[in-house]
Amino acid sequence: MKRTVSLKLLSEPPQADRLANLAAMFSQACNAVVPLAVEHRCWNRVALHHLAYYSIRKRFPNLGSQMVCNAIYRVASAYKTLKANNGIAKDRPVPGISFDRAAVHFDHRTYSLRDGAVSLFTLSGREAVPFVCGTHQANLLASGEPREAELVCRKGQWFFQLVLDIPDVAPVSEGGVLGVDVGENSLAATSSGKVFGGGKLRFERDRYLAHRRRLQSNGSRAAKRKMRAISGRERRHVEHVNHEVSRAIVQEAHQLRMREIRMEDLTHIRDRIRAGKRVRARLHRWAFRQLQDFVAYKAEALGILVVYVNPAYTSQTCSVCGAIGKRDKHDFSCSCGNRRHADVNASVNIAGFAEPVGPARAVVNQPEFAHYASA
């Protein structure tokens, strides 16, 4: 199982400046790879490496050969994410991605950890940067093998986000199945009757999305600038909400001694929900997938199996008698007398009759790029 630990770096100028210089050049190198990915419709890491390596290495000699590889990797993974989020149409040109302040990707060749400090490749050689190591970070670092990492800057503060490979815990062998419905009327609902984020959280998420849509349709330069600014804030806000909600869902499963969590396979989410433009726009796909991913990794840490199911008919079918019922916004009612929250009804069906589509699927990362340049 993979988990990410975020290490707050204790870097003062001039060291912080050296990190900033590295990040700036790394972004430039990423931006220089983009036209090749666009022209060749290529986001396979190895193929893109062959297309880009020599020219990028020549243009950015200070970046070093390993960091050039990392920049190519960063661009390939950004395009994979874009594709997974349906951002690349078959019959259209591949959109350009702009890396304004890209997170710098590090692999095992470009960093190492030694007590309380991380040794990082920079443009002026290796730098040992101390980090804040509380109990939480220490426990995580002790629990797994460090893998790849990202160097990111938020409001002037540098963080090193390190992925850890943690050995799997023994699976829970006995217990029930908890169905989880995400993203329609509430952020999530469980078959045990809990509804999460129906109120303020959803309102805030929708407010951000509406704001972004207005800016998108405006299209002016100022609007684009504004959109870049809110996209980072929005993403961090959604991420925060998703962490809270996923924690509560997994706690619910743990307390009820569930052995399995079932969630809908979101591939079909657009087909399933026939609704107005306003609602469709709300289906901000990566936000829901991120919520599911957070549930999955928190569940796996406790040995709870995660299964994805085909959600066909789960929202119309009565979870008590199996007939087709009626839903009116978040109310579900059936002629048998069953009446409950529509999302809870759906989640009971997800736990019940919905067919598994497989235990795992490709992980979709949150968008790590700043914005799409006009295509």
Ligand SMILES: [Zn+2]
């Ligand atoms: Zn019924």
